[in-house]
Amino acid sequence: MAKPQKVLDLLIIGAGIAGLTAGIYAARMKLNTLILEDALIGGQIIDAYGIENYPGFHSIKGSHLIEKIEEQALHAGAKIDEFDMIIAVKLTDAEKTVETQSTIYKPKTVIIAAGMDRRKLPVVEEKHFRGRGIHYCELCDGHLYQGKTIAVVGGGNAAVDAANFLDKYAKKIYIIHRSAALTASISSQEKLKNNPKVEILFNTNILKASGELSLESILIEDLLTKEQRNLALDGIFVNIGVVPKTQLYKSDIELDAALHIKAGETCETNIKGVFAAGDIRTKLIRQLTTAAADGTVAALLAEKYITQKERGNQV
Numbered sequence: 001m002a003k004p005q006k007v008l009d010l011l012i013i014g015a016g017i018a019g020l021t022a023g024i025y026a027a028r029m030k031l032n033t034l035i036l037e038d039a040l041i042g043g044q045i046i047d048a049y050g051i052e053n054y055p056g057f058h059s060i061k062g063s064h065l066i067e068k069i070e071e072q073a074l075h076a077g078a079k080i081d082e083f084d085m086i087i088a089v090k091l092t093d094a095e096k097t098v099e100t101q102s103t104i105y106k107p108k109t110v111i112i113a114a115g116m117d118r119r120k121l122p123v124v125e126e127k128h129f130r131g132r133g134i135h136y137c138e139l140c141d142g143h144l145y146q147g148k149t150i151a152v153v154g155g156g157n158a159a160v161d162a163a164n165f166l167d168k169y170a171k172k173i174y175i176i177h178r179s180a181a182l183t184a185s186i187s188s189q190e191k192l193k194n195n196p197k198v199e200i201l202f203n204t205n206i207l208k209a210s211g212e213l214s215l216e217s218i219l220i221e222d223l224l225t226k227e228q229r230n231l232a233l234d235g236i237f238v239n240i241g242v243v244p245k246t247q248l249y250k251s252d253i254e255l256d257a258a259l260h261i262k263a264g265e266t267c268e269t270n271i272k273g274v275f276a277a278g279d280i281r282t283k284l285i286r287q288l289t290t291a292a293a294d295g296t297v298a299a300l301l302a303e304k305y306i307t308q309k310e311r312g313n314q315v
């Protein structure tokens with residue numbers, strides 16, 4: 001049986017904070033809006049325990065915050081479809097088609113808010129200690145390590161910038177890097193190397209994480225000498241790269257070198273009527289508030305695009 005075809009004003013791909021915020025704005029502007037999510041609603045923040053930098057809340061669980069935003073999007077009139085996998089996408093200036101396992105959508109505009117994954121620390125205990133000693137966001141969780149001993153894993157700009165940022169909290173910072181040299185910018189490296197709190201462990205691999213309720217130590221290996229030892233610490237911040245979820249769009253949409261969608265503050269991509277919002281687009285700061293801001297901008301400009309097109313104006 002042929003799949004049903006549905007025409008929509010706006011299709012939003014991803015029900016993280018960027019997609020849900022776009023849904024609130026779009027539905028309030030009376031756009032016929034569907035948010036497609038191929039997993040659980042909420043995105044990266046869903047498992048976060050105590051978010052302390054989202055305005056309006058001293059501290060809130062990720063799942064609780066998402067529940068509130070989801071409820072607001074539904075109340076505004078957006079529809080959300082969970083667990084329907086996208087299998088093909090064709091995005092041009094003239095026409096947009098998104099095919100899922102169940103339906104072929106023909107939206108007038110598309111907002112891609114599919115986010116990204118952070119590369120996880122490759123030890124089996126990672127899941128157990130995630131949020132209890134193993135962290136991926138220094139801006140979010142750095143304050144938990146006032147006066148503590150921590151490690152930053154990685155050697156690129158993100159890792160070195162994280163270590164420089166965490167200097168305000170930690171009493172001791174190890175940088176643990178698999179290679180023999182850092183690849184971060186020279187100015188960031190200089191700042192780091194002049195910091196007496198910092199000790200860099202080159203050619204070093206993490207083999208195991210241990211602790212009772214939270215992380216207490218890691219087993220490290222010197223890759224040159226094969227010598228192994230335990231390192232006592234309170235927390236690790238992992239910065240070994242991100243994987244933007246852009247695979248589906250790469251033949252139509254321009255990506256940057258790190259595979260994020262090329263889009264600036266207006267969230268406009270190289271295709272007219274297609275916007276990128278949140279962590280998936282090229283940007284400096286990836287946080288809940290900046291993702292929500294992108295959702296806002298993308299929805300408002302999507303509405304403007306539809307209105308201008310319907311009035312026959314050049315867009």
Ligand SMILES: Cc1cc2nc3c(=O)[nH]c(=O)nc-3n(C[C@H](O)[C@H](O)[C@H](O)COP(=O)(O)OP(=O)(O)OC[C@H]3O[C@@H](n4cnc5c(N)ncnc54)[C@H](O)[C@@H]3O)c2cc1C
Pocket residue numbers: 013014015016017018019036037038039040041042043044045048050051052053054085086113114115116117118136137140141245248277278279280286287288289291
């Ligand atoms: C552990 C952790 C803690 C954090 N803590 C904080 C914090 O305290 N404060 C803060 O400001 N920021 C925090 N962040 C960062 C914040 O979570 C992100 O910046 C934010 O969630 C990005 O939102 P997003 O909507 O752009 O993307 P995401 O949250 O990644 O959401 C994208 C959604 O799109 C869906 N999706 C992907 N591909 C498809 C597809 N093909 N079809 C349908 N759906 C798709 C995904 O399943 C996901 O639900 C944290 C991040 C992590 C990992």
